[in-house]
Amino acid sequence: MTMPDGRVGVLLINFGEPERPTLEAVESYLERIFLQNVDLEGHAAEAAVARARQLAATRGPGLLEEYASIGGSPLNGQADAQAVALGQEMASRGSEVRVYSSFQFTEPSIAVKLQEARDDAVDVLVALPVYPMCGQSTTIAALDEVAARLDAMDWSPRLVSIAGWHWHPRYEELRARHTREFLADRGLDLRDPDTMLYFSVHGTPVKYLRSGNRYDRYVEEHCRAIASRLGADRYAIGFQNHTNRKVEWTQPDNEDRIAEIGERELVVVPIAFMHEQSETLAELDHELREFVEDMDKGFHRVPVPHDDPGFPGVLADLVTEAVEGAGMSQCRCRPDCPTLCTNGDRELPESPFILAAG
Secondary structure (H helix, E strand, C coil): CCCCCCCEEEEEEECCCCCCCCHHHHHHHHHHHHHHCHHHCCCCHHHHHHHHHHHHHHHHHHHHHHHHHHCCCCHHHHHHHHHHHHHHHHHHCCCCCEEEEEECCCCCEHHHHHHHHHHCCCCEEEEEECCCCCCHHHHHHHHHHHHHHHHHHCCCCEEEEECCCCCCHHHHHHHHHHHHHHHHHHCCCCCCCCEEEEEEEECCEHHHHHCCCCHHHHHHHHHHHHHHHCCCCCEEEEEECCCCCCCCECCCEHHHHHHCCCCCEEEEEECCCCCCCHHHHCHHHHHHHHHHHHCCCEEEECCCCCCCCCHHHHHHHHHHHHHHCCCCEECCCCCCCCCEECCCCCCCCCCHHHHHCC
């Protein structure tokens, strides 16, 4: 990597989850999430705060039970380990950078880590959300918060923002290899007519897609690419949707899609995630497993490759390419702000998922 003049800092951004949850911590965490997505229901500011508190109080006890069932969320620890690994990978390439692990909805927050970077006299700041596919409430919201916090701090380092990166060939091959190794370990064969490759994807409100976010199309092309690398001519996709608010979500829901599948063995890949968390360890491993097994089907969930030895190299490639301005283009999901991604130079057809939602 050809280092720019000055000190480089990389802000890794993740969703975050309460590690040792109490009801108070869980409700506070949920309230932050609901407030960030305040425009979904169109409430004015004061009403939106009250609505967020109501939703958090309703959802809180159930989520607390989920955390208890999985022994607490490992997300934050896994994210911190990825930050350490990225720093080590960059050092092995002869590039000394400072890596800061931050979270959208738990501590240490984006604001806290930006202050650390400023105190460290960082000159070039790379903002990298660890979400492979660019979503409005994840990637775009995280990068918008970085920009807003920098403005509030009156700090102007050279900002390099990275949005979606699922199209990166090393990442694509990592996910395919990881799934291939799981299949071999379990003695599963996707050529078996009774075995189905099934991608479970975190859902998103359709409103965001209609406003220009291309998350649904990235889902479709990423799953197709992974299936192709695995030699699977049959695969299915379903969404993990949250129904706290009466808004349209991407379709089909996992349960609806799986009910249509005739194959008896499901190889479930949580393709939108780079960490194990409540959505994988509780929603998939407990709730969806029970649903599938009640249908007398086999449930085989591929672990998230959060600690795959190749992943730090993927992140290092992204940082290198973004700082050097090579191999990326302007993000179409964030067209009004200088933002790089691996996806922006491609025209994509309308996704069937937004059509399914009406």
